Amino acid sequence: xxxxxxxxxxxxxxxxxxxxxxxxxxxxxxxxxxxxxxxxxxxxxxxxxxxxxxxxxxxxxxxxxxxxxxxxxxxxxxxxxxxxxxxxxxxxxxxxxxxxxxxxxxxxxxxxxxxxxxxxxxxxxxxxxxxxxxxxxxxxxxxxxxxxxxxxxxxxxxxxxxxxxxxxxxxxxxxxxxxxxxxxxxxxx
Numbered sequence: 001x002x003x004x005x006x007x008x009x010x011x012x013x014x015x016x017x018x019x020x021x022x023x024x025x026x027x028x029x030x031x032x033x034x035x036x037x038x039x040x041x042x043x044x045x046x047x048x049x050x051x052x053x054x055x056x057x058x059x060x061x062x063x064x065x066x067x068x069x070x071x072x073x074x075x076x077x078x079x080x081x082x083x084x085x086x087x088x089x090x091x092x093x094x095x096x097x098x099x100x101x102x103x104x105x106x107x108x109x110x111x112x113x114x115x116x117x118x119x120x121x122x123x124x125x126x127x128x129x130x131x132x133x134x135x136x137x138x139x140x141x142x143x144x145x146x147x148x149x150x151x152x153x154x155x156x157x158x159x160x161x162x163x164x165x166x167x168x169x170x171x172x173x174x175x176x177x178x179x180x181x182x183x184x185x186x187x188x189x
Contacts, residue, residue, distance in 0.1 A: 034156070039080040041158050042151055046081075046112065049134060049149060049160075050089040052175035055109055059132040059171075066095040067109050072124060073101035074114035076138075105133065113137040113147070121145060132171045143185045148172070150185075161185050 050067060067089045071077070075098060087094045099105060101116045105124070111133055113124055121139065125146045128135055136149040143150050143163040148170065150161045165187040167174050 036078065036080065038153060038156070038158060039077045040083065043077055043080040043083060045151060045158065045160060046110065046136065047084055047087060047089070047094070049136065049178070050094065050110055052178035053134055054090075054173040054175075055132050056171050059109060060092075065092065067092040068095045068097055068107060069110045069112070070097045070099050070105050070108035072099045072103065072105055072111050072113045073116040073120070076114055077112075108133060110134045110136065113142075115139070128170075130169060134170070134172055135166070144187075146187075149182075152183075159183065163187065 046069060050069070069081075069084070071081075081096055084094055084096060097108065099108075101114075101120055102123075105111045105128060109132070111124075111128060113121060113135060115138075116124070118141075121137075121142075122145055125135060129146055134149065135147045136151065137147045138151050138153075143161060143166070146163070146166050148163050148166045150163075152159050152161060160182050161184070162174065162179060162182040163185045164174070164179070165185075
């Protein structure tokens with residue numbers, strides 16, 4: 001009987017978080033695996049947003065200029081953006097850049113703004129306010145602060161909201177197909 005108790009105790013200890021054996025067995029990795037799947041989905045969304053958006057000619061230095069997708073601040077995607085390497089959008093190669101929080105996003109066409117303090121977010125959006133840049137974020141107040149696209153998780157699904165006022169202000173044309181799939185947000189005047 002004593003041996004059975006020790007075996008049960010040993011099995012229980014193997015399942016506790018932080019135990020190397022439990023982690024190796026995959027029992028503790030379910031949350032990171034789910035986050036990876038969600039951010040792969042979000043990376044696919046970023047690519048499709050690029051495909052269904054048009055920038056004014058002045059947004060590019062020339063015909064060969066790549067479409068630049070920049071991540072400003074914390075990068076929640078991990079390796080999920082690797083699936084976009086080598087892709088093209090509107091006959092332009094897609095280039096991915098990682099920028100630290102507070103850095104200038106000059107030359108970027110799409111800017112995903114990662115988690116950052118409210119004041120830094122406001123400053124980043126103010127810098128991009130009248131630029132032909134598609135801003136994308138996840139924060140609850142992102143659209144209210146002037147962002148264009150907000151990615152929203154509900155359960156294990158991802159959907160998106162679009163601030164059409166901010167898109168017009170940026171001089172971007174968003175496809176009617178994209179707008180039909182979105183929840184529309186309009187800034188109050």
